Amino acid sequence: MMRRMNPLIPQKISPRQHQILEHLLENRNGLSVDELAKVLDISRTGVQQHFVALERDGYIRKSMLNKTAGRPVTIYVITDKGNNYFPKQYAWFSELILSDLLQEIGPERFKAYMQKLGGRLADKLSGKFDGKSLSERVDELALVMTDLGFQVKVGMEPGTESQNIQAFNCIYHDLAQKHHEICEFDLALMSSLLDKDVEQLSCMAKGDCSCRFRIK
Missing domain, CATH: 1.10.10.10 (Winged helix-like DNA-binding domain superfamily/Winged helix DNA-binding domain)
Structure with a gap:
């Protein structure tokens, strides 16, 4: 690619x-x-x-x-x-907002809110994906993730015919460690843009070496 x-x-x-x-x-x-x-x-x-x-x-x-x-x-x-x-530190402010939101609406609604945000971003980016094959959509998604700050690699899942996307960094790692529900944002974004179910196989916020996603 x-x-x-x-x-x-x-x-x-x-x-x-x-x-x-x-x-x-x-x-x-x-x-x-x-x-x-x-x-x-x-x-x-x-x-x-x-x-x-x-x-x-x-x-x-x-x-x-x-x-x-x-x-x-x-x-x-x-x-x-x-x-x-010049560097800017927004993490503390984001953590303040997310912690308050979690306390206000509870874990389940907080998870649903992350999914809704991922879907909203996907709606804004959908024009780049219209009319493309799955392989082309995967490549376009990798470019979108790169623009967001991820270092990504596209490959094939060993022993299967499924493609995967591997991210070697997390652009909101500190926040995701405290709020694992943030990963739902990525999953909603990816599945919406690819029009396929996406499964998260590993997560750096949970101690894994990378974030790996399988496209079903």
Whole structure:
């Protein structure tokens, strides 16, 4: 299956590029090549080379600053992708919400709610799967999971004619350890998009080495 770059995973950033993004993060109106060359104590050419790479990968974009006198100056501003390069911690907030929801509605309704969420996401993505064979749907699902942040591999279940999808990471591992019902979200999403029953054979949140799903 053809691999593609995951847009949710930032490309490799050098220490100098990290510094540039930090300065642009602190100066949301943008900075010019000269301003960054001065603050970083490097040449204009050096800054421009880093700008080329950062702009190509979508971390920064050009803007214009209109000077009162003289021609406008080209400045660079950080993009949403550049902002998202810096780590954010949402797990504690998600845990607070999920724990409160579980307490309010109980385990069975909580499980059903996870299934409903998986179905809703599947509805939004269904256009990518319409008219495709099962094999094509499986490949498309692997790409969807990759975009969500999973590292996945598609294969055949040993001793059977069933395909399987193996995920080597869990994008909400800490949450799933406390709330195993979250796995119902994945199962509902996968079964809805494939229009097939999907069975979970292993789960990292329960101590397994990977999350493995069999397509019945």
